[in-house]
Amino acid sequence: MIEVKQLTKVFTAGVRAINGLDLAVAEGEIMGLLGPNGAGKTTTVRVLSTLSGFDSGSVKIAGFDIDRDPEKIRQSIGFVAQRTGVDYFLTGRENLRLQGHMYHMSRADIDKRIDELASYFQLTEHLDSVVKTYSGGMQRKLDIATALIHRPKMLYLDEPTLGLDTPSRHSLWQMIRRLNSEQGLSILLTTHYLDEADKLAHRVSIIHQGKIAACDQPQNLKSQIKGEALVLSFAEQNQANQQFGQTLAGLDFIKDQLWEQGKLHLYVENGANAIALVSQQAMQAGIQLTHIALAQPTLDDVFLKYTGSSMEQDGEQEAEPWWAQWAGKGGGGWNKGQWAEQSDPQEGDESSTETAGATQADDWEKWQGSDDQASDGQDGDWQKWQQQRPCEDQAESDDAWPSQASPANNWQQWQNHNNTADQADSKPPSENDWIHWSPADKEQKD
Amino acid sequence: MIADTWYLFLKYVRISIRAPLWTLFNLIQPLIWLVIFGQLFSRFAQVPDFPTGSYTEFFIPGVLIMTVLFGSSWSGISLLREINSGTVDKMLVAPIARSSIVLSRVFHAAIQVVVQTLIIMTVARIMGNHISMRPDSVLLSLLIIFLLGLAFASVSNGLAIALQREEPLVVLGNMMTMPLLFFSSAMVPKTFMPAWMQMLANINPIEYAVVALRTVLLPPLDTSSLLLGLVVVAGFAFAMLYWSVTAFAALRD
Numbered sequence: 001m002i003e004v005k006q007l008t009k010v011f012t013a014g015v016r017a018i019n020g021l022d023l024a025v026a027e028g029e030i031m032g033l034l035g036p037n038g039a040g041k042t043t044t045v046r047v048l049s050t051l052s053g054f055d056s057g058s059v060k061i062a063g064f065d066i067d068r069d070p071e072k073i074r075q076s077i078g079f080v081a082q083r084t085g086v087d088y089f090l091t092g093r094e095n096l097r098l099q100g101h102m103y104h105m106s107r108a109d110i111d112k113r114i115d116e117l118a119s120y121f122q123l124t125e126h127l128d129s130v131v132k133t134y135s136g137g138m139q140r141k142l143d144i145a146t147a148l149i150h151r152p153k154m155l156y157l158d159e160p161t162l163g164l165d166t167p168s169r170h171s172l173w174q175m176i177r178r179l180n181s182e183q184g185l186s187i188l189l190t191t192h193y194l195d196e197a198d199k200l201a202h203r204v205s206i207i208h209q210g211k212i213a214a215c216d217q218p219q220n221l222k223s224q225i226k227g228e229a230l231v232l233s234f235a236e237q238n239q240a241n242q243q244f245g246q247t248l249a250g251l252d253f254i255k256d257q258l259w260e261q262g263k264l265h266l267y268v269e270n271g272a273n274a275i276a277l278v279s280q281q282a283m284q285a286g287i288q289l290t291h292i293a294l295a296q297p298t299l300d301d302v303f304l305k306y307t308g309s310s311m312e313q314d315g316e317q318e319a320e321p322w323w324a325q326w327a328g329k330g331g332g333g334w335n336k337g338q339w340a341e342q343s344d345p346q347e348g349d350e351s352s353t354e355t356a357g358a359t360q361a362d363d364w365e366k367w368q369g370s371d372d373q374a375s376d377g378q379d380g381d382w383q384k385w386q387q388q389r390p391c392e393d394q395a396e397s398d399d400a401w402p403s404q405a406s407p408a409n410n411w412q413q414w415q416n417h418n419n420t421a422d423q424a425d426s427k428p429p430s431e432n433d434w435i436h437w438s439p440a441d442k443e444q445k446d
Numbered sequence: 447m448i449a450d451t452w453y454l455f456l457k458y459v460r461i462s463i464r465a466p467l468w469t470l471f472n473l474i475q476p477l478i479w480l481v482i483f484g485q486l487f488s489r490f491a492q493v494p495d496f497p498t499g500s501y502t503e504f505f506i507p508g509v510l511i512m513t514v515l516f517g518s519s520w521s522g523i524s525l526l527r528e529i530n531s532g533t534v535d536k537m538l539v540a541p542i543a544r545s546s547i548v549l550s551r552v553f554h555a556a557i558q559v560v561v562q563t564l565i566i567m568t569v570a571r572i573m574g575n576h577i578s579m580r581p582d583s584v585l586l587s588l589l590i591i592f593l594l595g596l597a598f599a600s601v602s603n604g605l606a607i608a609l610q611r612e613e614p615l616v617v618l619g620n621m622m623t624m625p626l627l628f629f630s631s632a633m634v635p636k637t638f639m640p641a642w643m644q645m646l647a648n649i650n651p652i653e654y655a656v657v658a659l660r661t662v663l664l665p666p667l668d669t670s671s672l673l674l675g676l677v678v679v680a681g682f683a684f685a686m687l688y689w690s691v692t693a694f695a696a697l698r699d
Binding site: 075082087130 | 449450453454457460461464465530531532533535536537538539540541542698
């Protein structure tokens with residue numbers, strides 16, 4: 001549906017907003033473009049929607065070349081910008097009708113389509129009230145409805161849930177999924193919310209400094225980060241907790257730790273074993289723990305790995321996430337290499353954690369390409385893997401997302417499959433009733 | 447392009463009708479000028495060689511043109527608002543003619559000032575001023591107003607695209623209005639002006655519009671100055687329209 005090769009765009013100020021970006025979106029796929037503000041997401045979407053020009057590279061959308069057939073591309077895409085493009089002083093119906101005329105549709109067709117879209121987006125009863133009176137979530141839904149009036153094959157959503165409250169976000173997510181699974185609509189979604197990319201996208205492209213740093217299914221990306229996190233909650237806050245933390249820091253199996261809001265985060269290789277050892281230590285030290293949560297790596301960790309900086313540092317507006325402190329530590333005892341997986345992620349060999357930390361560390365440096373170390377190109381080197389399997393190839397070969405022909409609830413199954421895959425490599429929950437086992441840390445943060 | 451322009455034009459008309467106070471609000475200032483200037487300069491008409499018997503009557507074409515300048519200068523500001531709110535982007539991703547976006551705005555602004563001036567003409571007539579309200583004179587004066595409205599709405603939109611910011615646009619709009627009126631016979635007969643001002647008036651399109659309007663509204667009709675006025679204003683409108691449409695078409699980041 002979308003084929004972008006080596007796209008470059010330089011702003012007049014000399015800033016390379018897009019710098020050799022490759023992107024492929026398959027038909028019927030939701031592709032998440034994930035990155036902090038200023039990474040080039042919006043610029044990319046603007047180029048792909050014919051709003052912005054570009055300097056070099058090739059862009060094909062729905063089979064049309066953007067230089068030769070911009071009009072045909074405009075007919076094939078729907079575009080929902082960050083800023084609501086609907087008119088506040090018109091009613092929902094008038095907005096939709098105007099949009100229909102903009103796409104040169106017939107009156108009868110427009111009316112038919114308005115009825116369809118209004119019932120789909122649950123706007124029927126508000127259709128004849130002025131948009132000014134709509135809530136933020138309703139405005140967003142109307143915005144998406146207007147973008148779909150001409151039955152496009154491809155929908156761009158630029159930060160669709162920015163500024164929406166939680167119920168509106170969730171209801172919008174549900175609608176986006178349904179649009180994809182029921183109507184077979186291909187969607188390119190930009191977001192800086194990691195949970196949004198994780199929950200919505202079939203594949204996620206991490207965009208960093210105007211290029212794609214990584215592109216894969218969310219669970220594949222996450223599985224590349226080895227290890228697990230334990231979050232300890234204490235019965236009371238006191239100095240003894242800190243001492244306990246220092247004691248733990250001296251233990252082999254704990255790779256790193258950080259304090260956040262009175263909770264201690266521990267990074268370990270084998271979470272289930274660590275729970276037993278940590279609880280033992282706590283009992284010896286006379287510390288009362290109320291809760292131990294075992295967490296899987298989230299897209300936060302993935303993002304950190306691929307960009308070498310947290311989204312926070314790149315000028316994010318969100319509240320400081322728990323890993324920011326961890327990221328800010330730099331080399332303070334924690335070795336990035338231990339977390340980077342050496343083997344080919346395609347194999348999905350998630351249980352092999354015994355590989356030597358030292359060699360992995362070297363691989364990390366090579367993968368990063370930022371070091372002056374000579375790279376002699378080992379097999380299984382991440383860089384090589386990326387070259388062998390660039391993002392475009394996956395679009396054709398991967399069939400993990402539901403195809404257009406599959407039933408509507410395929411999405412659910414696919415998602416469930418993801419979750420079970422995530423859980424597969426972690427050990428079953430402990431019997432101890434005070435130990436809470438949580439499949440994903442992100443659920444806690446929600 | 448015509449269909450695109452028409453539907454967008456209808457949208458702006460609909461918005462105007464939905465907020466009629468805004469259109470009426472723009473009338474307050476010209477009406478105050480009409481009343482206050484009429485009173486202030488009432489004895490001015492007794493000066494020898496003054497062309498009309500009442501200063502207010504003399505000043506009516508000037509007030510109408512002032513309405514055009516005030517009314518159409520909003521068009522550019524609302525274009526910037528539409529650019530910033532994402533409405534323009536939404537139009538641009540649709541397969542419509544780019545020119546229709548500016549054209550619809552400019553035509554809407556021109557129609558809006560036509561409505562406003564029609565109201566002012568009616569009020570002036572009710573106040574007892576002897577202006578010609580014959581259908582042909584009303585239509586001719588509205589034509590001049592319409593063309594002038596097109597021209598200045600284009601200027602406003604063109605400047606909005608060039609400046610990209612609201613504040614300098616408002617400042618520039620205000621700065622432009624007064625000299626344009628002063629360097630014309632809107633307030634004072636041209637023969638009363640010093641020579642250098644007369645020269646400036648000769649290159650001021652407003653002057654030709656004022657003269658044409660005055661001859662239509664305050665008979666006897668001087669056909670040659672009417673025709674000259676129409677040609678100058680139409681040419682000016684076309685040039686400004688062309689400029690704003692091309693400036694908008696070149697707008698791409």
